[in-house]
Amino acid sequence: MAVGKKERLDAKFEAKLLKEMLLIRRFEEKAAQMYGLKKIGGFCHLYIGQEAAAVGAIAAIDLKRDYTVGAYRDHGYALACGMDPRGLMAELFGKATGVSKGKGGSMHFFDAGLHMLGGNGIVGAQIPVATGVALKCRYRRDGGVVLCWFGDGAIHQGSFHESLNMAKIWNLPIIYICENNQYGMGTDFRRVSSVADFVVMGESYGIPGKQVNGMDVAEVYREVGEAAAKARGESTPVFLEIKTYRYRGHSMSDPAKYRTPEELESYKKQDPILILRSRMEEAGRLTEADYAAMDAECKAVCDEAVKFAEDSPEPEPSALYEDILA
């Protein structure tokens, strides 16, 4: 699974990663547009800018035996896991055909078959849950590894610290991924963290870790692949801090006035899609026409998702009382 640092990814595989990132980008843009049209309500946390993290990491695991457990900015993980954009858009629209029957919303995408366990709206609440899934993998000796996603805001919750301690003492096969997008809502992580390098947090529980450039999907893929091999092979937790950046506000209602336009522009120059696209073009693996075709395809998928959501029925009133208890 893991590839050496200097080894070039297979051309087809690179194209797959590029297309998955592009699909997330176009899906999120469409979601923002639909939010503006009031087709989508409530909280809606977009993944634009962070695509390389979900796509690179999830490409490095095997969802037949591995798991992904994330937080509320979950559209990217869901798409990277291969969930149907139509069901996701319908969920955002609150329709009966949504992946959670219209009762979860943006923060609660799930797919039992794809081992995608959310989608969690409470900051850090998914970290013990993910650790419990890893306990199952360890207990069953089923070779499974868990990707546990959280942000630079969640890392100061007790749930993070309690979980890492137990994962270490019980040798659980889990990769704790701190997606550091620099801001916990409107708060610069440097203002609220005792350390600038979150790897220190993992190491304080005896869990090895490293920082990863989250704007480079190939690097994310390699590092998560190596971490998964270690977690699986040695049955041990691993920590990764994926440095990334979100282009939009914390949620659709956040104008993001706490950062400068210059900062945002500097990150847009390291855009994960742009980086991979340029690399592929330079290597003669992608033409402008190839990219345009790929982009058109992703846009068509998102248009189709919107049409599906629009045409889908509202949940029956009886759905209110369903799925509460077995």
Added chain:
Amino acid sequence: MSTLTFREALRAALDEEMARDDSVILLGEEVGQYNGAYKVSQGLLEKYGPERVIDTPISEEGFTGIGIGAAMAGLRPVVEWMTFNFSLQAVDQIVSNAAKMRYMSGGQFAVPIVFRGPNGPAEFLGSQHSQALQSLYAHFPGLKVVAPSTPADGKGLLKAAIRDDNPVLFLESEMMYGLKGEVPEGEHLVPLGLADVKRQGKDVTIVTYSKPVRMVLEAAEALAAEGIDAEVIDLRSLRPLDERAIYESVVRTNRCVVVDESMPFASVGSHVAWLVSRNCFDDLDAAVELVSGEDVPMPYNHALELAAQPSLEKIVDAAKRVLYA
């Protein structure tokens, strides 16, 4: 039948379910090497090993959430809190995750887990260690809440709770662990959601559950000595609530007293009293009475802490009030 203490009956349930199904694991503080803070899990580590009887650090939020994740992935964890007082550290995991995961995922994920431990007033423990927290958990749809009053029900309800595909809060009582009673051997299951009529009577229905059941039965005998024939209903499950059993009794006796250890504001007891008032309105000959814990934090002083709880005298007085006796 054999005579067992409450703790032995709970242990038998755990032992039998762990022997029956290897997806059942037990985790919590002191459950393994120490054999349980209240000795419920005594001998289970030796029998099932450290991968199934797991000693945790003092991290209630963490190990409660770990149990939930393991349940979502296919295990059937039993999480023991040393007491329900410490479950407050884990409320977010119980309320935000265990109770809602099935609903939020459109029915995709079950959370088959039991959270158990001692609950309710004990003795000389003060405010933080002596409280009845069932009303908190009974508030949330998506959770089942069970509170047995006898060793036999303890065994039968715990076995049923472990096999249930929902999160179940299983409330024991610190003051009951040494209580002895007849317990059926082997496969003894008590379905969740069924009340038990502990004493038949025609004059007044007294609805209660958990530790106060014994005191209510004593009160019924005291009332009998005065010619008042009380029917006593042990709810056993608070969620789901066996409303039919309550109403069937009240429509015959036309009078109802609810006895509940929890504090009165927005409590299980106040809810049951409201249900009876609403649904038996035409059959009631008196307003429903509620005997609850007093609306105070539990004091340390023994006379004061007894005064803060339901007593035989308070129960008898309430029954007389609804009978205008």
